[in-house]
Amino acid sequence: xxxxxxxxxxxxxxxxxxxxxxxxxxxxxxxxxxxxxxxxxxxxxxxxxxxxxxxxxxxxxxxxxxxxxxxxxxxxxxxxxxxxxxxxxxxxxxxxxxxxxxxxxxxxxxxxxxxxxxxxxxxxxxxxxxxxxxxxxxxxxxxxxxxxxxxxxxxxxxxxxxxxxxxxxxxxxxxxxxxxxxxxxxxxxxxxxxxxxxxxxxxxxxxxxxxxxxxxxxxxxxxxxxxxxxxxxxxxxxxxxxxxxxxxxxxxxxxxxxxxxxxxxxxxxxxxxxxxxxxxxxxxxxxxxxxxxxxxxxxxxxxxxxxxxxxxxxxxxxxxxxxxxxxxxxxxxxxx
Numbered sequence: 001x002x003x004x005x006x007x008x009x010x011x012x013x014x015x016x017x018x019x020x021x022x023x024x025x026x027x028x029x030x031x032x033x034x035x036x037x038x039x040x041x042x043x044x045x046x047x048x049x050x051x052x053x054x055x056x057x058x059x060x061x062x063x064x065x066x067x068x069x070x071x072x073x074x075x076x077x078x079x080x081x082x083x084x085x086x087x088x089x090x091x092x093x094x095x096x097x098x099x100x101x102x103x104x105x106x107x108x109x110x111x112x113x114x115x116x117x118x119x120x121x122x123x124x125x126x127x128x129x130x131x132x133x134x135x136x137x138x139x140x141x142x143x144x145x146x147x148x149x150x151x152x153x154x155x156x157x158x159x160x161x162x163x164x165x166x167x168x169x170x171x172x173x174x175x176x177x178x179x180x181x182x183x184x185x186x187x188x189x190x191x192x193x194x195x196x197x198x199x200x201x202x203x204x205x206x207x208x209x210x211x212x213x214x215x216x217x218x219x220x221x222x223x224x225x226x227x228x229x230x231x232x233x234x235x236x237x238x239x240x241x242x243x244x245x246x247x248x249x250x251x252x253x254x255x256x257x258x259x260x261x262x263x264x265x266x267x268x269x270x271x272x273x274x275x276x277x278x279x280x281x282x283x284x285x286x287x288x289x290x291x292x293x294x295x296x297x298x299x300x301x302x303x304x305x306x307x308x309x310x311x312x313x314x315x316x317x318x319x320x321x322x323x324x325x326x327x328x329x330x331x332x333x334x335x336x
Contacts, residue, residue, distance in 0.1 A: 017194070018136050022145055024190035025129035026152035028092060031183050032125045033156025035064070035099075035118060038164040038180075042173040049173065050108045055230055059112045066222050067119030070215045073265055074206070075124040079131070083200035088128050088191055094121030096184030103177035126153070132195065209256050210264025217249030 039046075039060065047057040078087045098117040105111035130149060137145040167175040224242040231239050257263040270276050 018145075020190075020194045021136050022133060022148060024187065024194050025133055026149050027183070027190065028088075028152075028187045029126050029129045029149065030152035030156040031180060031187055032095065032122045033153050034160035034163075034180070035122060036160070037157045038160035038176055039102075039115075041161045041164045042168040042176050045168050045173040046111070050105075050111065052108045055226070056108055058226065059108070060115050062222060062226055063112050063116040064119035066219055067116045068123045069218055070211075071120040071123035072127065073214070074211065075127045077204060077206050078124060079128060079198070080201050081204040081206075084128060084132060084198035085191070085195050086197075086200070087124055088132075088195060089188065091121055091124045091128070092184060092188045092191060095125065096181055096188065097121075099177045099180040099184060103174040205262070207256075207260060207262060207264040210253055210260065213249045213253040213256065214264060215249075217246050217253060220245035220249060 043057055043060070046052070046060065047054070050057075075087075082090075095118060098114050098121055101114040102111060102118060105114055130146070133145050133149050134142055163179070164176045167173075167179060220242040224239055224246060227242075228239050233239055234243070253264075254267075257265060257267050270279075
């Protein structure tokens with residue numbers, strides 16, 4: 001009888017601990033997800049405050065995406081080399097500090113650099129958080145935990161535009177970034193309290209050749225796409241140089257990945273059908289998602305005269321609400 005009571009108490013304590021872990025990691029993920037859209041609604045204000053053109057102001061998003069794309073594949077090595085908890089703690093600290101620095105920027109160059117840091121520091125957060133959630137819950141409850149965790153992924157981009165519009169209209173565009181500081185501190189406290197240390201492998205090595213070649217290829221290709229039309233594409237030496245760098249970097253990355261024993265990204269993962277299909281869907285989603293979130297704010301403000309607060313509250317948030325309902329429905333159906 002006593003053994004049953006002890007087991008029940010242990011199970012209850014474990015459930016509460018897992019719930020606290022899930023809540024903390026959902027908050028961390030939602031905080032990062034908010035950065036995808038929260039600054040976009042303030043782009044017209046930032047453009048005027050920093051005297052930037054439409055092409056230049058797009059760099060705020062471009063460099064954030066580049067940093068995220070390059071840093072995300074490093075998550076596996078970072079968590080192995082330094083431990084999951086340590087990596088998560090420093091990622092939250094770096095993300096919070098870089099968000100504060102974004103609010104203090106006095107020039108476009110500073111803001112672009114700080115947004116790059118924000119993307120690099122925040123990139124490990126979603127994969128790390130999801131990995132910890134999966135390990136914390138038993139197999140039969142992973143689907144339910146992922147459904148709740150997914151709320152952080154979908155609620156962040158939903159709430160961010162309206163919240164960002166309110167802050168930028170009522171106060172200043174700088175408060176769009178300052179707002180993340182207390183949220184980041186709350187997330188850091190939760191991580192320090194509830195997330196346990198993970199054994200680190202100090203012998204884990206990073207494939208620097210693969211990492212650098214991939215980073216060069218992504219950065220050069222993105223710069224070529226951003227500046228190509230304005231600089232007349234291959235008639236400009238900068239675009240030609242970026243094209244050469246992108247092709248060279250991609251060639252080195254592919255050949256090295258196919259011949260290395262421990263490549264930066266294992267190409268054999270692409271042989272898994274579901275994984276490859278997921279990458280394709282994510283790629284198409286990125287094409288359809290990030291273009292309008294850059295152009296729509298300026299369109300609604302300059303041509304339609306929408307205030308910041310209402311700019312995203314209609315059709316854009318309706319789309320995200322529908323996406324969130326679909327995600328939660330599919331997650332629960334899969335669990336049941």
